[in-house]
Amino acid sequence: MTISLLEFVGILTLIAVIIGVVAFVRLANRITRTAREMEHATKRVAALTPNVQALLDNGEAGLVELRALTRTTSQIAGDLRAVTGEARAVTAHLVSILESRATSRYGAIIAGARAGLDVLRHVRGRNGSDEIDERAGIPAAQ
Numbered sequence: 001m002t003i004s005l006l007e008f009v010g011i012l013t014l015i016a017v018i019i020g021v022v023a024f025v026r027l028a029n030r031i032t033r034t035a036r037e038m039e040h041a042t043k044r045v046a047a048l049t050p051n052v053q054a055l056l057d058n059g060e061a062g063l064v065e066l067r068a069l070t071r072t073t074s075q076i077a078g079d080l081r082a083v084t085g086e087a088r089a090v091t092a093h094l095v096s097i098l099e100s101r102a103t104s105r106y107g108a109i110i111a112g113a114r115a116g117l118d119v120l121r122h123v124r125g126r127n128g129s130d131e132i133d134e135r136a137g138i139p140a141a142q
Helices: 005-127 129-135
Strands: none
16 A cells, blocks of 8 residues: 555645644643733732822822921021021121130139139138038038
8 A cells, every 4th residue: 555645745734733733722721821810910900009009199198298398407407507607607706806805804804713712722721621511511521
């Protein structure tokens, strides 16, 4: 029994059709699986959408509050800079006034402090520090 060319081509065509059908069935199974996974993913996205939307809304509200806080902080910082500048100007003015009168006043303050310390040393040296403490209402250390 010899196979003719036409029978050989027919057998090859039949084998190709069988291979094509098997490939088509496998492809159909993969497409079906992918469709199920897409449906599952779509359901998950649909379930998460309200939560994500609420999160985005909260984030947007937080950003609005943060912008308002930043704006207020900037205004406070500007006011603080203005106050600091005015305080610096007043301090510089006071320093210049005191520097012009400082020599005589500082001399008087230092002389008064020296006199006070001399009197205190004289009183403590003559009467003793315990007597001064007792007069001030502080009990003497024993």
